[in-house]
Amino acid sequence: xxxxxxxxxxxxxxxxxxxxxxxxxxxxxxxxxxxxxxxxxxxxxxxxxxxxxxxxxxxxxxxxxxxxxxxxxxxxxxxxxxxxxxxxxxxxxxxxxxxxxxxxxxxxxxxxxxxxxxxxxxxxxxxxxxxxxxxxxxxxxxxxxxxxxxxxxxxxxxxxxxxxxxxxxxxxxxxxxxxxxxxxxxxxxxxxxxxxxxxxxxxxxxxxxxxxxxxxxxxxxxxxxxxxxxxxxxxxxxxxxxxxxxxxxxxxxxxxxxxxxxxxxxxxxxxxxxxxxxxxx
Amino acid sequence: xxxxxxxxxxxxxxxxxxxxxxxxxxxxxxxxxxxxxxxxxxxxxxxxxxxxxxxxxxxxxxxxxxxxxxxxxxxxxxxxxxxxxxxxxxxxxxxxxxxxxxxxxxxxxxxxxxxxxxxxxxxxxxxxxxxxxxxxxxxxxxxxxxxxxxxxxxxxxxxxxxxxxxxxxxxxxxxxxxxxxxxxxxxxxxxxxxxxxxxxxxxxxxxxxxxxxxxxxxxxxxxxxxxxxxxxxxxxxxxxxxxxxxxxxxxxxxxxxxxxxxxxxxxxxxxxxxxxxxxxxxxxxxxxxxxxxxxxxxxxxxxxxxxxxxxxxxxxx
Ligand SMILES: [Zn+2]
Numbered sequence: 001x002x003x004x005x006x007x008x009x010x011x012x013x014x015x016x017x018x019x020x021x022x023x024x025x026x027x028x029x030x031x032x033x034x035x036x037x038x039x040x041x042x043x044x045x046x047x048x049x050x051x052x053x054x055x056x057x058x059x060x061x062x063x064x065x066x067x068x069x070x071x072x073x074x075x076x077x078x079x080x081x082x083x084x085x086x087x088x089x090x091x092x093x094x095x096x097x098x099x100x101x102x103x104x105x106x107x108x109x110x111x112x113x114x115x116x117x118x119x120x121x122x123x124x125x126x127x128x129x130x131x132x133x134x135x136x137x138x139x140x141x142x143x144x145x146x147x148x149x150x151x152x153x154x155x156x157x158x159x160x161x162x163x164x165x166x167x168x169x170x171x172x173x174x175x176x177x178x179x180x181x182x183x184x185x186x187x188x189x190x191x192x193x194x195x196x197x198x199x200x201x202x203x204x205x206x207x208x209x210x211x212x213x214x215x216x217x218x219x220x221x222x223x224x225x226x227x228x229x230x231x232x233x234x235x236x237x238x239x240x241x242x243x244x245x246x247x248x249x250x251x252x253x254x255x256x257x258x259x260x261x262x263x264x265x266x267x268x269x270x271x272x273x274x275x276x277x278x279x280x281x
Numbered sequence: 282x283x284x285x286x287x288x289x290x291x292x293x294x295x296x297x298x299x300x301x302x303x304x305x306x307x308x309x310x311x312x313x314x315x316x317x318x319x320x321x322x323x324x325x326x327x328x329x330x331x332x333x334x335x336x337x338x339x340x341x342x343x344x345x346x347x348x349x350x351x352x353x354x355x356x357x358x359x360x361x362x363x364x365x366x367x368x369x370x371x372x373x374x375x376x377x378x379x380x381x382x383x384x385x386x387x388x389x390x391x392x393x394x395x396x397x398x399x400x401x402x403x404x405x406x407x408x409x410x411x412x413x414x415x416x417x418x419x420x421x422x423x424x425x426x427x428x429x430x431x432x433x434x435x436x437x438x439x440x441x442x443x444x445x446x447x448x449x450x451x452x453x454x455x456x457x458x459x460x461x462x463x464x465x466x467x468x469x470x471x472x473x474x475x476x477x478x479x480x481x482x483x484x485x486x487x488x489x490x491x492x493x494x495x496x497x498x499x500x501x502x503x504x505x506x507x508x509x510x511x512x513x514x515x516x517x518x519x520x521x522x523x524x525x526x527x528x529x530x531x532x533x534x535x536x537x538x539x540x541x542x543x544x545x546x547x548x549x550x551x552x553x554x555x556x557x558x559x560x561x562x563x564x565x566x567x568x569x570x571x572x573x574x575x576x577x578x579x580x581x582x583x584x585x586x587x588x589x590x591x592x593x594x595x596x597x598x
Pocket of ligand 1: 031
């Protein structure tokens with residue numbers, strides 16, 4: 001029960017969060033290039049109101065979009081990466097981790113929280129692409145595994161938000177085995193008959209697609225996300241042909257039968273809440 | 282003798298020298314047996330020295346030697362009977378993964394493995410051991426069949442990766458592999474896995490969740506091939522040797538890191554130097570493990586399987 005105390009400290013509110021956000025223009029829409037104001041973005045759930053492009057956001061934003069009043073208890077926040085292989089590719093892995101931490105304020109590429117959606121309990125584990133490409137190493141695998149244990153123990157549905165380039169090379173085979181670990185835990189969650197929703201966002205590829213992201217009781221995605229196993233560049237080099245338009249988009253994956261539906265971020269909370277209600281009654 | 286790699290040159294040189302001495306002795310009828318004995322001893326010592334000190338990249342090269350046995354050859358050498366089964370019952374029969382019921386010393390098992398081709402034409406037919414989703418789904422179908430009739434599952438892993446093609450994506454390569462990881466972790470029969478060649482990433486892991494996972498001595502297993510790792514980290518294919526080192530992909534490193542359960546020794550120089558002996562070593566390991574696992578309660582076996590994989594990873598807190 002030692003972790004229970006730590007959890008309490010993890011409660012954060014929207015007012016605390018918003019203080020750091022600058023006023024005025026935050027950035028340009030990467031799709032239509034029109035300037036977007038920060039307040040408008042928050043209001044519109046980080047979707048461009050000109051072209052409906054879904055901006056790439058992180059755990060902080062997803063939690064604020066989904067959890068009631070942005071209130072949640074952060075789970076296992078202290079987990080951080082070791083360097084089991086003493087990995088060095090012109091840059092030490094430990095330095096890379098430190099730099100990423102400084103740049104993003106995050107400890108690794110995932111955060112997990114227990115909160116409520118429309119009054120119903122839900123655990124959300126959400127990946128952060130800004131932290132080494134949202135790559136899956138031991139921390140990502142372990143945090144998902146423990147979050148699933150937590151869901152089984154407390155009988156709470158689990159939502160996984162994936163946003164990742166795949167396994168983290170700097171942990172080599174340790175990363176690979178996180179695919180096995182998370183999938184095995186999901187087998188136990190499934191046995192316990194606790195709902196698992198997998199939300200795939202832009203981008204979700206590699207070992208993440210080939211493990212937990214594709215194993216939801218329902219798999220859903222945001223519009224226009226890149227979703228696939230192999231990256232488009234690798235496929236292009238293999239088949240020596242241009243890829244068809246719309247290949248590996250959410251819409252393509254839905255059409256081929258691997259997603260249940262695509263949901264606009266602005267309707268996501270409502271849709272999730274309805275699904276949870278159906279499962280809970 | 283197969284001596285095809287740079288690092289095997291001293292061995293080839295000595296072998297050549299021995300041949301020459303033999304020819305001279307034959308022609309001149311001079312007794313050169315002491316010279317020959319000396320050279321033979323030198324050859325053995327050189328082989329020992331080279332083959333027991335291979336680095337990562339040299340092991341990768343041996344793991345890809347075209348004369349190494351593949352799944353069907355192992356089945357032929359290990360099993361009394363084998364009935365190959367085909368198809369995923371949905372799309373087609375993937376030629377890069379083979380499988381079927383077999384008997385080993387009278388025990389029925391399900392054997393599933395990647396299959397590479399043995400000549401140019403067959404290599405293409407087998408898609409170089411790179412499976413499509415239907416290959417993983419065929420494997421799962423056969424594993425469920427084994428579970429239904431309470432027969433243990435044995436897999437042979439040897440792939441440069443799951444096939445990164447257009448149709449593979451359309452038919453859900455990611456989902457197919459993911460499904461296998463989940464289902465294998467709770468399969469209600471003992472599962473043994475042997476990395477017999479290349480263990481590349483998800484394509485290998487997709488038939489690699491076992492109660493015991495072994496690597497043959499000169500194989501490799503990692504999240505990415507050294508070539509792809511090199512091209513991503515150093516933007517060039519020229520650093521594959523360095524990549525092989527940093528990935529710690531050898532059987533020795535993988536075992537030291539607790540990511541596989543054991544190393545199966547290969548005949549000196551690699552499995553292709555004595556396939557029969559290699560097969561016998563694998564067979565005796567299979568028989569030994571099946572005896573142990575069949576004696577255990579299957580729920581216990583499954584929870585130990587899950588716990589083993591869940592313990593993998595290094596985190597600080
Ligand atoms: Zn826009």
